[in-house]
Amino acid sequence: MPHDKVVSSAPSPADGSKGHSYCLADPGHSYIVYAENTQSTDLFLTGSPDTTYRVTRLDPRSGKRTPLDASVKGGTTFKLLSPDTEDWVYEAEKKRQFPR
Numbered sequence: 001m002p003h004d005k006v007v008s009s010a011p012s013p014a015d016g017s018k019g020h021s022y023c024l025a026d027p028g029h030s031y032i033v034y035a036e037n038t039q040s041t042d043l044f045l046t047g048s049p050d051t052t053y054r055v056t057r058l059d060p061r062s063g064k065r066t067p068l069d070a071s072v073k074g075g076t077t078f079k080l081l082s083p084d085t086e087d088w089v090y091e092a093e094k095k096r097q098f099p100r
Contacts, residue, residue: 003027006046009038012085019085028074033090039082045092047074055080058089070095 002024009019019038025031028047035041045053051074057066072078072092082088 001025003031006031006044007033007035008042009035010040012037013039014085029094031090031092033080033092034087035080035082035090036087037085039085041080041082041090042077043080043090043092044077045072045074047094049073049075051075052095053078053092054095055090055092057082058091060087060089 004023006025007021007023009021011017011019017037021033021035021038021041023031023033028051031043031045033041033043053072053074054070055068055072055078057068080090
Protein backbone atom coordinates (compact mmCIF):
# COMPACT_ATOMS: atom_id res chain seq x y z
CA MET A 1 0.00 0.00 0.00
CA PRO A 2 1.19 3.56 -0.57
CA HIS A 3 2.78 5.16 2.51
CA ASP A 4 4.37 8.33 1.15
CA LYS A 5 4.15 10.05 4.56
CA VAL A 6 7.12 7.98 5.84
CA VAL A 7 9.50 9.50 3.24
CA SER A 8 10.79 13.00 2.64
CA SER A 9 13.34 14.10 0.03
CA ALA A 10 15.73 17.04 0.02
CA PRO A 11 15.85 19.35 -3.01
CA SER A 12 18.20 18.56 -5.87
CA PRO A 13 21.68 19.86 -5.04
CA ALA A 14 22.22 20.74 -8.71
CA ASP A 15 19.50 23.37 -9.07
CA GLY A 16 17.39 23.41 -5.89
CA SER A 17 14.34 21.94 -7.61
CA LYS A 18 12.07 19.73 -5.53
CA GLY A 19 13.15 16.15 -4.87
CA HIS A 20 10.49 13.44 -4.91
CA SER A 21 10.07 10.15 -3.09
CA TYR A 22 7.32 7.57 -2.97
CA CYS A 23 6.89 4.57 -0.68
CA LEU A 24 5.01 1.29 -0.82
CA ALA A 25 4.99 -0.45 2.54
CA ASP A 26 3.77 -3.15 4.80
CA PRO A 27 4.56 -1.00 7.88
CA GLY A 28 6.76 -2.73 10.39
CA HIS A 29 7.84 -5.33 7.82
CA SER A 30 8.98 -3.96 4.46
CA TYR A 31 9.33 -0.68 2.58
CA ILE A 32 10.06 0.05 -1.08
CA VAL A 33 11.13 3.64 -1.78
CA TYR A 34 11.43 5.28 -5.20
CA ALA A 35 13.46 8.53 -5.15
CA GLU A 36 14.02 10.97 -8.00
CA ASN A 37 15.73 14.34 -8.45
CA THR A 38 17.37 14.13 -5.03
CA GLN A 39 20.46 12.74 -3.34
CA SER A 40 18.97 12.53 0.15
CA THR A 41 15.72 10.94 1.29
CA ASP A 42 14.63 10.29 4.86
CA LEU A 43 12.73 7.06 5.55
CA PHE A 44 10.97 6.61 8.89
CA LEU A 45 10.95 2.92 9.83
CA THR A 46 8.15 2.02 12.21
CA GLY A 47 8.43 -0.64 14.85
CA SER A 48 10.12 -1.03 18.18
CA PRO A 49 13.88 -0.57 18.68
CA ASP A 50 14.02 -4.39 18.87
CA THR A 51 13.04 -4.54 15.19
CA THR A 52 15.99 -4.57 12.78
CA TYR A 53 15.85 -3.80 9.06
CA ARG A 54 18.25 -4.57 6.22
CA VAL A 55 18.46 -1.66 3.71
CA THR A 56 19.48 -2.16 0.07
CA ARG A 57 19.79 0.27 -2.86
CA LEU A 58 18.77 -0.82 -6.35
CA ASP A 59 19.96 0.87 -9.53
CA PRO A 60 16.90 0.64 -11.85
CA ARG A 61 19.11 1.18 -14.91
CA SER A 62 21.38 -1.83 -14.33
CA GLY A 63 19.50 -3.91 -11.75
CA LYS A 64 22.56 -3.86 -9.47
CA ARG A 65 21.80 -4.19 -5.75
CA THR A 66 24.02 -2.56 -3.14
CA PRO A 67 23.63 -3.43 0.55
CA LEU A 68 23.67 -0.22 2.62
CA ASP A 69 23.08 -1.27 6.21
CA ALA A 70 22.05 -4.58 7.74
CA SER A 71 21.17 -3.35 11.22
CA VAL A 72 18.85 -0.32 11.07
CA LYS A 73 16.60 -0.15 14.13
CA GLY A 74 12.84 0.33 14.04
CA GLY A 75 11.39 3.60 15.29
CA THR A 76 14.18 5.58 13.62
CA THR A 77 14.67 7.69 10.52
CA PHE A 78 17.24 6.31 8.08
CA LYS A 79 18.86 8.63 5.52
CA LEU A 80 18.89 7.13 2.02
CA LEU A 81 21.82 8.69 0.17
CA SER A 82 21.81 8.46 -3.63
CA PRO A 83 25.02 8.63 -5.70
CA ASP A 84 23.38 11.22 -8.00
CA THR A 85 19.97 12.76 -8.75
CA GLU A 86 18.90 10.00 -11.13
CA ASP A 87 16.09 7.63 -10.12
CA TRP A 88 16.95 5.14 -7.33
CA VAL A 89 15.02 2.43 -5.53
CA TYR A 90 15.55 1.34 -1.92
CA GLU A 91 14.30 -1.65 0.00
CA ALA A 92 14.11 -1.89 3.79
CA GLU A 93 13.17 -5.36 4.93
CA LYS A 94 12.65 -6.57 8.47
CA LYS A 95 15.25 -9.15 9.41
CA ARG A 96 13.85 -12.44 10.57
CA GLN A 97 14.36 -13.10 14.22
CA PHE A 98 14.74 -16.69 15.26
CA PRO A 99 13.44 -17.91 18.62
CA ARG A 100 16.05 -18.29 21.29
